[in-house]
Amino acid sequence: MAICQAQGGFTEPGVAPYISPVFANRNGQIQAVDNRRLARIAKLAGAPGSPLAGTDSRVRIGDSVQAGEPLFHVHARSPGELEYALEYASAHPDIFQIGV
DSSP states (O other), rough: HHHHTTTTTOOOOOOOEEEEEEESSEEEEEEEOOOHHHHHHHTTTTTTTTTOEEEEEEEOOTOOTTTEEEEEEEEEEEEHHHHHHHHHHOOOTSSSEOOO
């Protein structure tokens, strides 16, 4: 909180008008996350230009997941940006590496 105060105070982020989950494609345990590709998705969604755009992860390394479970959500300010981000995520299904 001291860092927030030094930077002008803490504020809760708003909610993006367009949000979509990205799901696990199989059962297993999260072994690694490709942060560069995850950051690329956030940029395609409009970050950092839009303070509402980006990604939020629902799982951590070591967590067990089931196929169809949300791994992360993409937040965007427009439907086009959301679509770009989701297309990239779909083309790179190994962003969250799931092992047995």
